[in-house]
Amino acid sequence: METPELLGKGWETPDINWYPGHMLKAKKELLKQLKRVDVVLEMRDARIPVSSVNHDFEELLQQKKRILLFNKSGLADEEITQKWTEIFRKSDIPFLFIDAINHLDLNKILPLCRKMMQEKWSTFRRRGIRHPSLKLLITGIPNVGKSSLINRLSKRKAAETGPTPGVTKHQDWIKLGKDVELLDTPGILWPKIENHEAGLRLSITGAIKDSIVGTSMLSDYLLEILLRKEPEQLQRHYQLAPEDLDLLPGDLLDKIAEKRGCLKSGGAIDHRRVESVLLRDFRAGKLGRLSFDLPDETEGL
Template sequence: MTIQWFPGHMAKARREVSEKIKFVDIVFELVDARLPLSSRNPMMDQIVQQKPRLVLLNKGDLADPEQSKKWQEYFQAKGFHTLIINSQQSQGTNKIVHEAKKALKEKIERDKRRGLKPRAIRAMCIGIPNVGKSTLMNRLVGKKIAQTGNKPGVTKGQQWLKSGKELELLDTPGILWPKFEDPRIGKKLALTGAIKDQLLHFDDLAIFGLEFFARFYPTRLMERYQVSEEDLFLPSAELLMLISKKRGFKDDYDRASEMIVQEIRSGKLGTYTLDRWEELGAIEDEA
């Protein structure tokens, strides 16, 4: 299964981001904490250039906490200020302005020396589809202004939003990139909901998810689907068939596949991180 998704509005949004980057002080880059590297658009380094950046590992409640700590350290070592947040429940979002001020400390002090009056920090929020940008905007602004949806491609245009007196936010549509060099990136993004389901084959995606959990979280699979440790060594397609029968779906593997994908996405198999810290070198090669 090869997954590609680059609608026309994304190409337009990329151009607009490039044009408006000069108007902001800092970039808030949202990534999915379950795949901190695979959910980063490799074009963003070129677009953002030397702007200060705050990397926000969103959906931290769904990610493996030990893995998230390692990835936070990774980004900090790269020179990025970093927070683990859950915009859905407002966890960690109250630290964003403070962390942004730390990232802009030199600029703030320079402006003060020049006698400039303090003004609100101007930030651009970027990230791939369905990473939680609009939800974060609404949390920071304190009311529902940015349109949200648990599916990619909801935000189509750019808009400025005010967050109190200290922060002004430029929301942008989620932007993927034209081609995934490694098909595993497409599968990881699809499994977490960053790509429209209409473009997917759920059986391939379910098998990908089963193989991942059998390797890194085998107990979760055994407990959730009442399969034995020996069952995990079955060929993936046979394991899918077994789970389908145990759930009463008989030979309806499409229904079983969609169920598995949705349960992984919703966290019913527990917290997980698809980008494994211990496989950093391989992941960087993929990206």
Template sequence: MHIHWFPGHMAKAQRMIREQLTLIDVVIELLDARIPQSSANPIIAELVGSKSKVVALNKADLAEPVHTTEWVNYFRDMGFATVTLDAASGKGTKELVIKVEQEAREKIAKLTAKGIKGRAVRAMILGIPNVGKSSLINRLLGTATAKTGDKPGVTRGQQWLKVGKNLELLDTPGVLWPRMDDQEVAFKLAVTGAIKDDIYDMEKVILHLLEILNHYYSDRLCERYKLTQKQLPADTNELLSLIGSKRGCLRSGGVVDFEKVRRIILTDFRSGKLGPITLDRLKN
């Protein structure tokens, strides 16, 4: 699909992160539970280095629980404190705060031994665009302080935010890596909304999504679009046309409006109307 995107403000974000990391006790890396591997930015791992980190799998309500459990165990086996979240509802946020404070306990104890008492834990939230950083901050604060949106790149600035008495959060813009050589990763970032919809080939992305859905989740396609298993064609172009007809996405003369049906399928996937779906799966 040849998806490449790296806005200038993201290069600036990297510089900001490097400058502020010396002030941080714990890094929270927010991942998309549907694509835990694809949403793990290697640049973030490089920036964070050996600093304490908590891995938070957000949008867990949109991912298959069995695969999410496998990913939680995977990250924990790697030595990272790991939690699952649904920032939109607040589920898992209390556990996240507890994990962050636990990870910083040794650092705070050393400060206390030096006579620095009562300092709050300082944490930085890092993640790719549109993974839910602002929604998580708003949920933690209980107010819509951080600007949110369903488009990548909404958060551009940097701000310290107080959460309770013992935690201070540094919000940062979403950071994508400058080269996406793995186009399967690029596809997953595109379809989950980490990359702006107007910079990639929507037709190819939706056809690939349908290919995956038809292979792993054909029952969901049938349920959502009123189809039977016998009706499901192997050819994704035919499947797209069939869904368009079923949903009434027709122009004059009965011609399928492919742009409209592609938008419907993408919206259904992102909103969870096709049910919980995991695109990154661990190999057994």
């Protein structure tokens, strides 16, 4: 098992206060809708299954039928996901590790929801009438893939999606076939993210706008982890020499900038550009599969 130090312990981020007006509004609207829905799909990021919990809602959601959907599994470390699976199996909340882009286990979601409704629907069956349509609500942190999942389940581009957090700004009911309705909601964080580790992990995986922590700190953090966990992939992807991996992260980033032509007109390194390249490549899965929350070091997250 890895030690916590491997995953960036000790990084001090600036305080993260990113709670735009639409999120506060979205939270109020979500609370209003909760009564009307049968099952809540609570989406978390498979790479940060604990840091992506919205503790603001935990108590409220506990009173609802809910399924935890750990999305973007295709980007998470398989071994660590396996360990998380064993841990979540011990809780009584149904869960699935899915990938909305790579179609992993998406076909299990609706049957699981229907199974959870069997008892409630049995009264309709006994009276010989059809049960009402299944009403689902999807909630989770920004950019975790809520709208992408809706598009997959509805087999059309029913909801807008995008690579930056905060794409969905309003709730929207979307029909899935004849008897299922799914409410897409804007991603919601909590007013103040006090835990620096969790803040960095939420930023690196895309739930918080890059400008809040800054691409410079994000890329340093990422490089440090990549150098420990995926050095070969890093070397291969940027065609680095083996000795480049011994460089300090700042110097290594300069090397990557040279390889990728991230230079200003006079030939100086364009730091912003290379930082963005690194973050983009990582988020597209080109630098290997990484999980940031580890089962044995989540205390305080």
